[in-house]
Amino acid sequence: MSSGPARRSPRRPAPAPADRRARWAVSLIFFLNGCSFCALLPRYPDLVDSIGLSLGAFGLAVGLGPVGGLLAGLGAAALMRRFGSGPTAVAFQLVASTVHLLVYISGSWLWLATALLLAAASDAITDISMNAHGMRVERRYRRSILNSYHGWWSLGAVTGGLIGAACAGAQVPLWLQGTCGLVVFGMLALVASRFLLTGPDGTERVPAQAGPSAASAQDAPAEPVGAARVLGAWHMSLRSVTLLLALGMVLVFAGSTEDAGNTWGALFMRDTFAVGPFAAGMAFVALQGAQTIGRFTGDAVVDRLGDRTTARLGAVLSAAGMTLALTVPHPATAVIGFACAGWGIATLFPAAFRTADELPGVTPGVGITLVGWFARVGFFLAPPIVGALGDAFTLRYALWLMPLYALGILVFSGVLDTRRGDRDGAQPAPV
Template sequence: MSLSPDARPPLALRRARAAVGALFLTNGALYANLVPRLPEIKSALDLDNASYGLAIAAFPTGAIVSGLAAGWMVRRFGSGRVAVIGTVLTGLGTLAAGLSPTFALLVAALFLGGASDSITDVGQNTHGLRVQRRYGRSIINGFHAVWSIGAVLGGSMAAGAIALGLPLDVHLGISLAIFATVAVVSLRFLLPGRDDETADDAAAGDDAAPASRAAGLRAPRLSARTLAIATALVLIGIGGALVEDAGSSWATLYLSAGLGAPAALAATAYVSLVGAQTVGRLLGDRLVDRFGQRTVACAGGVIIALGMGLALAWPSVPGTIAGFAAAGFGSATLIPAAMHEADELPGLRPGTGLTIVSWLLRLGFLFSPPLVGLVADSAGLRTGLLVVPIAGLLVMFLSPVLQGRRIARA
């Protein structure tokens, strides 16, 4: 059953929270180890910006193809097992991408990594929300903060590998070995049992779960209002995805090729984005409790639009790094907010809203790389990166669909 806000969680629940955090950490770190080395792969394969963007788009394409299967896999095998297996496969995909000798093999490797990442994402968020229901208060932003810490760790590992001249295969092989081991060890500390427990189950105790599951088997009634809110949540999540993709796919390339920064310094743009995002997510639960999802998201949109807009208007290496940091801070709570509120949409079976929104927000990761690449080839990468302040404006416009304040469960 769920705890009162002041109650100390039992040891097994604290361990489950730490294990979910470990899964988020590995998920953030694996792809981030590859990101700063993508320009190196682009150069080795002699790709233009459009081809590079299409190759990067293979990652979210794989995620979209596999995304709807994630819900079935979680129900069939359990969210913990799905998240761990997906983590290992994601690591194998990133290693294969680094070793790819041709454009086609690079696309195939990134497709595998994206497909596995999507399944991991649903698995770890499903388990994280299950732990949150047992806690009886919001902890989801904390999990996503750990994901950002993992991304900072992965990006920093990559920057260090570049500075040391470490070959791609050695660097990515070390990354896979470390983070796959962490994920496998975390499995034994996750919550046992089924994953279809609702918030009411957690509040009422385990005896209420069978009735809730029986209710969940009835056909859902999806109102037009619920559909409109779900659509807005998807777009808010896409806004966050556009910001993250701009940092992962283009920040290093923009600083190195566009502004002439050395490779090691150029890699810090992505690190600054996820670093600031980490700070925002560590503060996120308290900010949401105090001001509500709506106000926090709207303020985040303002920070994204102004920070990156000014950086693009007056380009410099320090200003651009600061602009990506502002975008990371502003986007910190967007995807967690969209996932959390989607999981509580009325008229849907438990987990359905989360799966659908998680799947659809991947469209931002799918369409952003080729769109930015096409614009970059015709008008320059600086113009292509206008997608970031536009995403901030989108979030500002849609933020009223979010909760005005967080409603805590006793």
């Protein structure tokens, strides 16, 4: 067998111009997906005041959002089979931006709750389909680029938060911010649609399936046609179902870790250390900022170490950082701890989506759909659990769940991909 450099140079040619354009188009959709929703977050106090809601009523409205994602997410695979992952991602990003406008102009609790539920539903379909299309582009690159997509989402989230904060500070009317967001984000999504890949979503898998290797012959003995192909989308082996469940658990713990910083970080800082609003927000900034950096640098790390080793090292980092923050309570150690948590989980969503999308015997899009659905279970269950423990024991003790989340990641990370370097049809893992 030839050495690494000699082997990789002829097998990893420079990406074609169309593939480069597709990568930037998918990155733009990820950015818009993060920016559009997170621009809302700093305006929540204005929404509460404009509608006249109590905090309890507002919390209930926000809590209904993940239910929309859970219900709609399972339909993403069927939509992608019918329309393709690229058109589905663009269409539902446009729907999401439209629904976000409905959130901005909410006039009652029922209106707000319904708009947030629809926003989460459209986001779930956009999330799954843009990851599926990103996997198509990654297969053409034959190396890991999925982490950079999620880096663009994190950058979009930070950008959206800054836009919302600036609009709140300038007292921009809610309807005006929502309308401008719909126009700008919608136009950019339509621009991105022109440069996405064409053809069926299984196009990049054809060389791997057509090859004479024993692995491909064993994993794909026959290609179903007609109605059998549609029905076969959800007919998977017990092994595939078990692996998808384990991948889902990785994202349940990763999503719960991210939610701990997003939902409870500022309250933890304020209640534990009595700091001001700016310092309290540093927990969220630390987690999202470190996660952004970890995602933009994660592809090089994954290519060198593989998804499994990267995930395990990240879990150790997350557990160590939050253990330091909770055993040595201080604003500085808290910021360090949340940063370690963000960096530690940075590559987990791309890793789980990649592994799910390449499971033998699973129709394209179905693996990502199921694993993404599990991730939303974590976002749905974690906030009330942490909140109940915080009421009973204070948030400092409730957030000891974060090192336990890291332990869960460590346990289930064994199902992640171990490959390094080139990612093409000749590798043993793809379908």
